[in-house]
Each structure stands twice: as C-alpha cells, then as structure tokens.
Amino acid sequence: MSNPKDTFIDCENCPIRKRRIFRQFEKDDVTYVSKFKTGELSVEAGAAILIEDQKSPHLYTILEGWAYRHKQIVEGKRQILNFALPGDLIGLQLSVLNEMEHSVTGLTGMKLCVFERSEVWDMFKASPALGFSLAWQAAREEQMLDGHLLNVGQRTAQARVAYLVLHLYDRADAIGYACNNALDAPFNQQHLADALGITNVHANRTLRKMIKNKLLTWQDKTIVIRDREALEEISHYERDEDGKRMII
Amino acid sequence: MSNPKDTFIDCENCPIRKRRIFRQFEKDDVTYVSKFKTGELSVEAGAAILIEDQKSPHLYTILEGWAYRHKQIVEGKRQILNFALPGDLIGLQLSVLNEMEHSVTGLTGMKLCVFERSEVWDMFKASPALGFSLAWQAAREEQMLDGHLLNVGQRTAQARVAYLVLHLYDRADAIGYACNNALDAPFNQQHLADALGITNVHANRTLRKMIKNKLLTWQDKTIVIRDREALEEISHYERDEDGKRMII
DNA sequence: CGGACTGTTGATCGGTATCAATGCTCGTGG
DNA sequence: CCACGAGCATTGATACCGATCAACAGTCCG
Structure with missing residues (x-):
C-alpha cells in the first residue's frame, strides 16, 4: 500500500505558495507546514466546509476554488461576509477563539489543505x-471586512456593486482567476x-442598469469590466498596492 | 531625576490584566510584555490615535477610555467600524500588515500602553x-466585524440599534463600564x-420610538436597557458566553 | 450674550423592499 | 425526444423605509 500522503501536493512545491505574490518562507518553516498539514480535502461545488456553531477539528488553506463565509x-x-480564494485560510476564528460564528460554503469544487486545530x-x-x-x-481579513462594512454601510447599490466587482477582480487577478478585465465569477446574483x-x-435592476451603461458585462459566469475608471469613480475604490502576502 | 518608567503601571500589577475575564499569562510572558511596553500615553477626549494612511511607529493597548475605529x-x-474598550489592541493591522486603512479616535480621555511596532x-x-x-x-475583532456587517447588511434600523446597544452593553459590562443595565455611553447619536x-x-427618530416603547432610555450620556428581552427579540441578538479573553 | 454642538421634528423625495408573474436554461426521467 | 421541474434572471406595480432639506430648541461654554 502506498502512503496516501505521497499523493499530496507537498508544501515545498506547492503551486500556490510559489506564486510571486506570496512571501517565501525559510526552509525550516516550510518543513513545519508540511508536518502541520495532515491531509487534503476535495469537495464538490456547494459543499459546506464549516458550519456555524459546529466545532470542526480542522482548519484549511484553499488550494483551488472559491468559497464564501456567511452568517444568518x-x-x-443571510449576509455573505466575504469570499475566499486560493491561499486564504478557512477556520481562523475557530483555530484561535475556539468558536465558530459563521459558516463557510464552497462556490465551486474545491481542493483544501487540511490542518489540525489542536496543533495551532x-x-x-x-x-x-x-x-x-x-x-x-x-x-x-479584518481589513477586507472593514472595506465591506464601509461598502454596505455608506454606499448606494450601484456603488456597492462597483466596489465589490473591483475588489473581487483584483483578488482573483492576484491568484490567476481573472485577467484582461474578465473575472471568472462562480456566484449568482443572489450571492x-x-x-x-x-x-x-x-x-438585478442595478446590474441591468450598469450593463446598459457599459460599465461591465456578466454572461456565462464571467464578469467583464468594461470601464474600470468609471467603476472606480462611482465607488471611490482604490486598488491597494500588492505587497507580498503570507500563506500557511 | 526619577526614571519615568517608574511611574508606569507595571504589567504584573496591571488592573486590566488582573480582571477575571482575562486569561492570565505565565510569568515569563508578563515579563516580556513589560519589556515590550515602552511608554504610556494619555490623551484628551476626541484625540486622533491613529490616522488612515499614516504609519505610526506605535501600537497600543487601551488602559482606560473608549475609542472608535472609522473609515471615510x-x-x-463615514463608517464607524467598531468601538474599542480597555484591553483592546489598537493598531493591530498596522503591526502585521504594515498598512493603516482606517483611523482610530478617542471618545473619552484615554490612557494607553505604548508598544513599538518594530518589535512585534x-x-x-x-x-x-x-x-x-x-x-x-x-x-x-474579525468576529465582531462579522456581527456588525450582518447587522448593517440585513437588519432594519430599529433592530440595528437594538443589536448595537446590547453588544456595547455586554462589552462594557465585561470590563466594568456598565452595570445594572446602565451603560456609560460617551458617544452621541451621530456616532x-x-x-x-x-x-x-x-x-434619532428610531431612538425616540424605542424610548417611547420603553425599550431603553438615553439621558445624560447614559443608556439604560429597560427591556432586554424585547431588544434581543427584535435583533435576534445572542450574548456570547464569556470565556477567558486574551490581552497583550 | 452669542455661538457651537447636539438633539428634535416636519415635509418631501427617492432608493430599495416586497409581491407577483413570466421567461430562460439546463438537467432529468418518462 | 419531449415534458417537466428546479433554479435563476427579469420585469412590473406598489409600498415603505430611510435620506434629504430645513427649521428650531436645548445645553454648554467662552
């Protein structure tokens, strides 16, 4: 029997970790991540990863796919609190607070690195x-939430859409899920x-208007930013200069 | 000349740290906090503690007073993102992200422990x-923001007020800034x-209605919860069981 | 006394919610 | 192959919550 761990993506050669936007760890630290990683989890689109009030023994780093954090x-x-993309940690609150006050659900099929909460x-x-x-x-994550709270608390519907589209585009772009102003959007209007x-x-009405005004298009699960400048002006969005990110 | 450090509250006898809601550190860790602490800062009501886009070399733990984080x-x-009370850390995002995308302003006079960002x-x-x-x-903080985002995104004005009042009361209560359903509220209706x-x-209109309906009162900078049960029902608020908190 | 700040109230407008109906696409099973 | 239903997008009609603009009252303080 082969050791199932042999089939894991090993952390030294992790395709996510190697991306330029991530700060590279010292060798010893990567070695420790390898030990810390106890498995891989693949789930279908729509799967519940973590559920409010239930204490999973695991936390995860996303290797592939989109998810969203939400709370009812x-x-x-339902409020969607944020979206999660490859490189993002899932279950952070659980890992240090020992509490889970929100759920996490996959939007697409996902591949996740599995860590043991008890080893944090x-x-x-x-x-x-x-x-x-x-x-x-x-x-x-807190910084992103600050932005979302400002968005929901202070902007009109159209500006909210503009902000969120730009925000998601830039995040997706950073990890290769978007380019040329085209965003692979696995969510629907309800999300x-x-x-x-x-x-x-x-x-829907807001989107229709924005599409009519040639600000963007949204077809076949793809959002295309047609007038970034206008979207930025509507929402007062500012791209944050992308320094190196960290990843576990 | 006496060493000014002699007049500091020393961490071993810190009145905040000693409260029962905080988890107690090992002796060595408290010793390290003492070294980490480089000063104390007292400011008047309304003082700007940290300002958006400006990189202060300091971070702080609140010893006394109320502050609020906000973003324009x-x-x-302006969106007020959250309030901060004794025991809360100010400048956390700055300390690890090396970015400051919000401001922090005092509501009351404040006393703060000062730490050096460079030593984090x-x-x-x-x-x-x-x-x-x-x-x-x-x-x-992220967990609280989740709650606020849910509040602002999904509730009516009255339910938002109910939620925030209960949230602030419980937090203030935990550190002795409220008791007997009376909350010392140093903020105004604009906040x-x-x-x-x-x-x-x-x-204002929402508060008037709630006061008329005997849900609460607000006079002389004091909010009194008159019908907690009703407030909880309106907002679906749930007090989180108060486990031990951590403090730096 | 006068000015600044905060709270209060009225009138009106507009943005969003709500309710409801229809169309569209896609996958499934008869 | 078509029928059907599920899920999602779209559109209309209407109601209402909250924004806006404006005026005024109360309190505190210099």
Missing part, C-alpha cells in the same frame, strides 16, 4: 513565522445581493 | 503566547448613526 439571522436573511498552539511555539503568518491572515445587503431583485 | 469614503460619508516580530519569536494573543485579538449606516436624523 433567520431563514432568508504548537505551531506558534515551533515556528514564529507561521504564527505571524496566521496573525497576518487575520489582520488582512452578490447577500454580500451587498440588498435584495436579489434590486441587485 | 468622502467628506461626510521579535515578540513572536520571544513569546509564542504573546504572538498567539495578538492573533487572538485579531480573530476576535451611533455612523456605526449603523443610517443618518443621524433617522437614528
């Missing part, structure tokens, strides 16, 4: 660089609406 | 417990409105 008040009132504390002791990296991820705090009907 | 789109469109990485190496604690703070993504006029 009552049946039918050991990781902080064994590798300060990995601990720092976890804090880095948390701070980055968009739930992320923006508006109804699907209003999201 | 254009003049007059050393802290991770020297004390895994402190590194973990920083990650913990980041995750907790509330900016945190909830509504106008001050509408915040």
Whole structure:
C-alpha cells in the first residue's frame, strides 16, 4: 500500500505558495507546514466546509476554488461576509477563539489543505513565522471586512456593486482567476445581493442598469469590466498596492 | 531625576490584566510584555490615535477610555467600524500588515500602553503566547466585524440599534463600564448613526420610538436597557458566553 | 450674550423592499 | 425526444423605509 500522503501536493512545491505574490518562507518553516498539514480535502461545488456553531477539528488553506463565509439571522436573511480564494485560510476564528460564528460554503469544487486545530498552539511555539503568518491572515481579513462594512454601510447599490466587482477582480487577478478585465465569477446574483445587503431583485435592476451603461458585462459566469475608471469613480475604490502576502 | 518608567503601571500589577475575564499569562510572558511596553500615553477626549494612511511607529493597548475605529469614503460619508474598550489592541493591522486603512479616535480621555511596532516580530519569536494573543485579538475583532456587517447588511434600523446597544452593553459590562443595565455611553447619536449606516436624523427618530416603547432610555450620556428581552427579540441578538479573553 | 454642538421634528423625495408573474436554461426521467 | 421541474434572471406595480432639506430648541461654554 502506498502512503496516501505521497499523493499530496507537498508544501515545498506547492503551486500556490510559489506564486510571486506570496512571501517565501525559510526552509525550516516550510518543513513545519508540511508536518502541520495532515491531509487534503476535495469537495464538490456547494459543499459546506464549516458550519456555524459546529466545532470542526480542522482548519484549511484553499488550494483551488472559491468559497464564501456567511452568517444568518433567520431563514432568508443571510449576509455573505466575504469570499475566499486560493491561499486564504478557512477556520481562523475557530483555530484561535475556539468558536465558530459563521459558516463557510464552497462556490465551486474545491481542493483544501487540511490542518489540525489542536496543533495551532504548537505551531506558534515551533515556528514564529507561521504564527505571524496566521496573525497576518487575520489582520488582512479584518481589513477586507472593514472595506465591506464601509461598502454596505455608506454606499448606494450601484456603488456597492462597483466596489465589490473591483475588489473581487483584483483578488482573483492576484491568484490567476481573472485577467484582461474578465473575472471568472462562480456566484449568482443572489450571492452578490447577500454580500451587498440588498435584495436579489434590486441587485438585478442595478446590474441591468450598469450593463446598459457599459460599465461591465456578466454572461456565462464571467464578469467583464468594461470601464474600470468609471467603476472606480462611482465607488471611490482604490486598488491597494500588492505587497507580498503570507500563506500557511 | 526619577526614571519615568517608574511611574508606569507595571504589567504584573496591571488592573486590566488582573480582571477575571482575562486569561492570565505565565510569568515569563508578563515579563516580556513589560519589556515590550515602552511608554504610556494619555490623551484628551476626541484625540486622533491613529490616522488612515499614516504609519505610526506605535501600537497600543487601551488602559482606560473608549475609542472608535472609522473609515471615510468622502467628506461626510463615514463608517464607524467598531468601538474599542480597555484591553483592546489598537493598531493591530498596522503591526502585521504594515498598512493603516482606517483611523482610530478617542471618545473619552484615554490612557494607553505604548508598544513599538518594530518589535512585534521579535515578540513572536520571544513569546509564542504573546504572538498567539495578538492573533487572538485579531480573530476576535474579525468576529465582531462579522456581527456588525450582518447587522448593517440585513437588519432594519430599529433592530440595528437594538443589536448595537446590547453588544456595547455586554462589552462594557465585561470590563466594568456598565452595570445594572446602565451603560456609560460617551458617544452621541451621530456616532451611533455612523456605526449603523443610517443618518443621524433617522437614528434619532428610531431612538425616540424605542424610548417611547420603553425599550431603553438615553439621558445624560447614559443608556439604560429597560427591556432586554424585547431588544434581543427584535435583533435576534445572542450574548456570547464569556470565556477567558486574551490581552497583550 | 452669542455661538457651537447636539438633539428634535416636519415635509418631501427617492432608493430599495416586497409581491407577483413570466421567461430562460439546463438537467432529468418518462 | 419531449415534458417537466428546479433554479435563476427579469420585469412590473406598489409600498415603505430611510435620506434629504430645513427649521428650531436645548445645553454648554467662552
């Protein structure tokens, strides 16, 4: 019998980690990640990765695919908190707070690195660089949430759409899920609406108007940015200069 | 001349740290915090602690007072992202991301522990417990932001007010800034409105109605919760069981 | 006393929600 | 092959929440 671990993507040759946008670790730290990684998980589109109030023993780094974090008040009132892409850590709150107050669901089929929650504390002791990296991820997520809260709290529907499209495009672009102003968008109008705090009907009307005004197109699961400048002006979006990111 | 450091509150006897809601560190870790702490800062009400896009060399832990994190789109469109109370870390994003995309302003006079941003990485190496604690703070902030985003994105004005009042009461209660359903509220209706993504006029009307309905009162900078059960039902708020918190 | 800030209230407008109906695409099973 | 249903997108009619503009009251403070 071959060891199933042999079939894993090993961290030294991780295709995500090697991308230029990620800061490269010291050799010892990568070695520790390899030990920390206990498996790989592949799931179909629409799979629940983590569920509110349920304490999974695992946390994950996305290798492939899109997911979204979300939270419900009552049946039918859902807020999408953020989207997650390759390189992003899933289950961060769980790993340090020992609580899970939101769910994570896949939008596409996904491939995930699996880590053991119970070993997070050991990781902080064994590798300060990995601990720092976890804090880095948390701070980055907070920064994105700040942006979303500003978006939902202060902008009109059209500006919200403009902001979110640019935000997602730039993130997807950074990891190769978008280029030439074309974004591979595996979500539908309902997802968009739930992320923006508006109804699907209003999201649709807003999109129709923006499409008519040649700001963007959205066909066949692909969003094309046709007038980036106008979208930036509507939403006062500013691309953040892309320094090196961290990854676990 | 006496060493000014002699007049600092020393971390071993820190009145905040000693509170029961905080997890106690090992002796060595507290010793390290003492070294990490390079000063104390006292500021008047309304002072700017950190400013968007400006890289302060410092980060802070609040010893006394209230502050708020906020972010602007254009003049007059401000979102209050969250409030900060004693024990909370200020400048976390700055410390690990090396970026500052929001401002922090004091609501009351404040006393702050001062740390050097440049020493954060050393802290991770020297004390895994402190590194973990920083990650913990980041995750907790993210969790609160999740709640606020859900609030602003999915609830009506009245439910937003209900949620925020309960949220702030419970946080203030945990560190002794509230008790007997009375919350010492150093903010005004404009702050509330900016945190909830509504106008001050509408915040006022909503509050009037809630006061008329005997849900709460707000006089002399004090909010009194008169019908917690009703507020919880309106907003579907759930108090989170208060496990031990971490502090740096 | 006067000015600044905050809170309050009215009138009106506009953006979004809600309810409802229809069309479209796609996968599935008869 | 077509029928059917599920899920998603689209559009219309209407209601309502919250924004906007404006005026004024109350309080505090120099």
